[in-house]
Amino acid sequence: MTLVSxxxxxxxxxxxxxxxxxIVVDPWLFxxxxxVTLSVLIFAALPIFVVMKQAVVxxxxxxxxxxxxxxxxxxxxxxxxxxxxxxxVSAIVATAAGFLLAxxxxxxxxxxxTFVHGVALLxxxxxxxxxxxxxxxxxxxxxxxxxxxxxxxxxxxxxxxSLVLIQSLAFTPIAYLNIRGMLxxxxxxxxxxxxxxxxxxxxxxxxxxxxxxxxxxxxSTLLVFVKSVEDFGNPMLIGGNYNTxxxxxxxxxxxxxxxxxxxxxxxxxxxxxxxxxxxxxxxVSKRSYVTVTGKPSAQTIRISGGVVVPLALxxxxxxxxxxxxxxxxxxVSFTKLPGVNNTLTLDHYATVFTAGFQTLTNSLLLxxxxxxxxxxAGMLIAYLLIRKAFPGxxxxxxxxxxxxxxxxxxxxxxxxxxxxAAPLLLTGTAFIVVAAMVVKNLxxxxxxxxxxLRQIDKSIEEASTILGASNTRTFFxxxxxxxxxxxxxxxxxxxxxxxxxxxxxxxxxxxxxTLITVTILSQVETLKLGVAAAYCSILVFVVxxxxxxxxxVLNSTSKR
Amino acid sequence: MSKVIFSNITKRxxxxxxxxxxxxxxxxxxxxxxxxxxxxxGCGKTTTLRMLAGFETPSDGTITIGGRDVTNVPVNARNVGxxxxxxxxxxxxxxxxxxxxxxxxxxxxxxxxxxxxxTILETMALAHYADRSPSRLSGGQQxxxxxxxxxxxxxxVLLFDEPLSNLDAQLxxxxxxxxxxxxxxxxxxxxxxxxxxSEAMAISDRVVVMRNGAIEQDDSPLNVYSRPGTGxxxxxxxxxxxxxxxxxxxxxxxxxxxxASTVAFTLARNDRAFKIGQDVRCVVRPEHIRVDxxxxxxxxVRRVVFQGAYVEYLTDLEGQECVFxxxxxxxxxxxxxxxxxxxxxDSRPVWILPENEANALGKAA
Numbered sequence: 001m002t003l004v005s006x007x008x009x010x011x012x013x014x015x016x017x018x019x020x021x022x023i024v025v026d027p028w029l030f031x032x033x034x035x036v037t038l039s040v041l042i043f044a045a046l047p048i049f050v051v052m053k054q055a056v057v058x059x060x061x062x063x064x065x066x067x068x069x070x071x072x073x074x075x076x077x078x079x080x081x082x083x084x085x086x087x088x089v090s091a092i093v094a095t096a097a098g099f100l101l102a103x104x105x106x107x108x109x110x111x112x113x114t115f116v117h118g119v120a121l122l123x124x125x126x127x128x129x130x131x132x133x134x135x136x137x138x139x140x141x142x143x144x145x146x147x148x149x150x151x152x153x154x155x156x157x158x159x160x161x162s163l164v165l166i167q168s169l170a171f172t173p174i175a176y177l178n179i180r181g182m183l184x185x186x187x188x189x190x191x192x193x194x195x196x197x198x199x200x201x202x203x204x205x206x207x208x209x210x211x212x213x214x215x216x217x218x219x220s221t222l223l224v225f226v227k228s229v230e231d232f233g234n235p236m237l238i239g240g241n242y243n244t245x246x247x248x249x250x251x252x253x254x255x256x257x258x259x260x261x262x263x264x265x266x267x268x269x270x271x272x273x274x275x276x277x278x279x280x281x282x283x284v285s286k287r288s289y290v291t292v293t294g295k296p297s298a299q300t301i302r303i304s305g306g307v308v309v310p311l312a313l314x315x316x317x318x319x320x321x322x323x324x325x326x327x328x329x330x331x332v333s334f335t336k337l338p339g340v341n342n343t344l345t346l347d348h349y350a351t352v353f354t355a356g357f358q359t360l361t362n363s364l365l366l367x368x369x370x371x372x373x374x375x376x377a378g379m380l381i382a383y384l385l386i387r388k389a390f391p392g393x394x395x396x397x398x399x400x401x402x403x404x405x406x407x408x409x410x411x412x413x414x415x416x417x418x419x420x421a422a423p424l425l426l427t428g429t430a431f432i433v434v435a436a437m438v439v440k441n442l443x444x445x446x447x448x449x450x451x452x453l454r455q456i457d458k459s460i461e462e463a464s465t466i467l468g469a470s471n472t473r474t475f476f477x478x479x480x481x482x483x484x485x486x487x488x489x490x491x492x493x494x495x496x497x498x499x500x501x502x503x504x505x506x507x508x509x510x511x512x513x514t515l516i517t518v519t520i521l522s523q524v525e526t527l528k529l530g531v532a533a534a535y536c537s538i539l540v541f542v543v544x545x546x547x548x549x550x551x552x553v554l555n556s557t558s559k560r
Numbered sequence: 561m562s563k564v565i566f567s568n569i570t571k572r573x574x575x576x577x578x579x580x581x582x583x584x585x586x587x588x589x590x591x592x593x594x595x596x597x598x599x600x601x602g603c604g605k606t607t608t609l610r611m612l613a614g615f616e617t618p619s620d621g622t623i624t625i626g627g628r629d630v631t632n633v634p635v636n637a638r639n640v641g642x643x644x645x646x647x648x649x650x651x652x653x654x655x656x657x658x659x660x661x662x663x664x665x666x667x668x669x670x671x672x673x674x675x676x677x678x679t680i681l682e683t684m685a686l687a688h689y690a691d692r693s694p695s696r697l698s699g700g701q702q703x704x705x706x707x708x709x710x711x712x713x714x715x716x717v718l719l720f721d722e723p724l725s726n727l728d729a730q731l732x733x734x735x736x737x738x739x740x741x742x743x744x745x746x747x748x749x750x751x752x753x754x755x756x757x758s759e760a761m762a763i764s765d766r767v768v769v770m771r772n773g774a775i776e777q778d779d780s781p782l783n784v785y786s787r788p789g790t791g792x793x794x795x796x797x798x799x800x801x802x803x804x805x806x807x808x809x810x811x812x813x814x815x816x817x818x819x820a821s822t823v824a825f826t827l828a829r830n831d832r833a834f835k836i837g838q839d840v841r842c843v844v845r846p847e848h849i850r851v852d853x854x855x856x857x858x859x860x861v862r863r864v865v866f867q868g869a870y871v872e873y874l875t876d877l878e879g880q881e882c883v884f885x886x887x888x889x890x891x892x893x894x895x896x897x898x899x900x901x902x903x904x905x906d907s908r909p910v911w912i913l914p915e916n917e918a919n920a921l922g923k924a925a
Contacts, residue, residue: 026634457646459646460648465636466640466641466642467661470636482652
């Protein structure tokens with residue numbers, strides 16, 4: 001009896017104090033942790049589960065019949081097949097183009113690298129469907145090229161071929177940056193070693209360089225695939241009869257008010273996205289032979305001569321296509337009625353700044369609110385996950401991962417379904433739009449913050465606590481300032497994405513709070529191409545200007 | 561009062577089965593003294609230091625500072641200062657801001673705060689660099705900033721986690737002496753962790769040699785070196801020959817040990833019990849053996865390493881390895897491998913290891 005009563009507390013005492021102490025030591029930080037985790041669970045995980053539930057549960061409870069009925073309709077399987085095929089082809093083409101650009105820019109004497117680099121990044125900072133708009137203008141029924149130059153009357157621009165072209169060009173920068181980063185961090189001494197052992201340039205490339213960048217190639221392919229699956233604007237504008245899951249889900253929801261089918265299609269989108277994402281995270285990223293140190297080693301350019309010519313021509317072709325598309329959009333924004341009346345005019349801009357001014361300021365305001373929240377929350381979550389293993393951290397980790405991997409469509413539908421009743425009646429408010437922007441872009445900040453944190457000596461933070469500062473104070477006074485580069489990465493990403501996002505917010509905008517991307521989409525659908533082009537040009541210009549200002553601020557504050 | 565007492569401190573890390581980093585450690589740091597934890601990596605010295613800092617929580621046992629139980633007191637409430645191996649200076653703050661950081665948290669009147677910071681910057685010869693970023697200072701200056709930042713809050717205990725390991729050899733000695741001078745001047749109770757035995761001996765009031773999470777020996781620097789408790793301590797404190805021998809004769813004050821047919825020492829007994837025929841192990845430092853044509857000891861040269869100031873010989877002494885240093889090689893020339901050399905051992909510093917004394921006696925009896 002006495003033995004038992006003595007033994008029990010000692011066992012409990014041994015396991016719990018460590019965990020308990022973590023909390024007691026810093027009640028504030030733990031409070032923040034609980035708050036952040038709850039928010040992420042409610043705004044990232046819950047909506048996705050609601051959608052998945054809706055796909056199988058009707059008003060009468062779980063209904064296998066309805067599920068089977070929906071699944072037996074051909075549009076489900078057609079759109080799934082279409083999505084996969086498009087994703088696969090776009091991923092391969094974009095990765096190949098990205099590799100060509102990255103290799104030429106880092107390893108050859110190709111002239112005009114800075115220019116190629118600048119242009120190749122343009123698609124990243126613009127709404128994904130700028131390309132679609134340009135393609136309609138250039139190759140459409142009354143297209144500048146098809147009709148004006150070639151005299152083709154019935155050019156069919158809508159469909160698979162255009163989608164592949166557009167997505168490939170739009171997502172090439174993702175592959176380009178990814179592969180370029182890895183090519184830069186490969187120690188060129190390895191290639192020198194190969195050459196010194198008597199290998200030819202081709203042998204060195206195929207036996208040393210290529211295997212070393214294979215992880216980056218695979219990861220680019222998977223990332224572009226995820227992006228393509230998620231893409232809503234381009235398939236909507238230019239898919240024609242080639243419906244993807246994102247488009248089909250939207251039309252089921254908005255066109256036919258078929259909530260169950262929409263939810264099911266959105267849930268189906270999760271399958272390829274999550275699969276690709278998990279492969280990327282747990283397989284590809286572990287195959288890397290290259291340790292990214294954060295400082296690219298000195299590069300020696302060693303490929304010159306005849307080989308460079310075809311590589312350079314390929315790069316120039318890609319750059320030319322991107323430039324052509326963007327310049328077309330700018331040109332059209334100043335043209336009365338492209339293809340019919342090519343007089344220059346400022347009418348479209350007048351329209352934007354009068355009737356359409358509110359949507360522009362809405363976008364700027366909401367993105368302006370969402371951006372700092374996203375960036376600081378990203379750093380905070382990175383800190384909580386990397387430095388403080390509070391009990392329950394895995395919930396936070398998985399919820400943020402889920403929100404990143406999940407396509408915008410499922411998040412948008414989930415928001416509409418989850419937040420349409422008290423106590424979370426948020427539909428139609430600005431809050432819900434901001435929440436979607438934050439949740440969708442959080443993960444990039446978390447990744448950047450985590451990577452930077454791993455490089456910051458832990459004893460710098462320990463020095464702060466031993467000098468008497470609490471963990472909360474340490475985070476804001478020591479850790480956050482040291483995370484500045486990651487913070488800026490996160491700020492720029494969140495800003496660009498928030499301003500150019502469409503797939504999630506299209507379900508969330510209301511009469512009071514409409515966004516520029518949604519307006520552009522409806523302008524294109526009603527064939528007001530000039531106004532759409534004016535919006536796009538302004539958007540690209542605004543994003544570029546804000547990024548430039550942020551860069552200036554970063555440069556001037558880090559000069560001490 | 562800021563005497564530090566570790567009582568029965570045990571630290572197990574979760575996850576690794578049977579991994580006990582520190583095992584029932586008992587250690588007292590007297591007020592105002594500097595104690596060094598010395599040992600190879602993984603011996604538990606850093607874990608012990610981090611438990612005193614509060615970064616790790618003991619699985620068992622208690623730690624008191626000045627009589628106050630701090631075992632479960634959070635780091636930022638312990639009033640402990642620490643100099644980190646990497647210095648851990650805040651890179652986004654100037655030297656002054658670094659030093660000010662801890663003082664600001666004390667909520668002192670502004671004038672007093674400024675005064676304290678200025679005084680310590682003067683003391684450390686840092687006043688001139690106060691507005692610089694730490695990254696623009698030399699290693700020695702960064703070290704001083706780290707020390708200034710750690711002592712400016714007037715902590716009860718000062719911790720050093722291998723603070724000199726990032727400096728080059730010459731600077732290391734100078735900084736070592738500076739650290740010690742300041743510690744003595746402030747009279748601050750200190751715990752110092754290092755794996756460098758000469759640093760430990762030079763800086764400490766007491767050296768605590770650790771191995772596998774337990775204390776191997778806790779003694780003055782002189783005793784740890786010249787009267788090691790175990791073979792491990794003898795070898796860790798510097799180059800040592802541990803020669804096996806047999807007790808040949810014992811009287812009231814001396815003991816005679818035979819190592820080889822040509823070598824035997826008569827040593828002070830130090831009130832220890834020896835029996836004739838007992839196996840013992842003797843510590844003979846290489847610097848106490850010299851080449852001597854008149855010497856009785858003979859050994860065969862197996863390896864010769866020229867080191868500039870001296871020649872290091874590895875010899876075979878009737879089956880036992882024996883290392884010694886010859887600083888007078890320029891007089892008699894360098895011996896060759898295979899040659900037999902005549903040696904003399906200064907027997908006064910030879911030390912019979914007390915380890916397993918009881919067992920050995922038991923066996924002999």
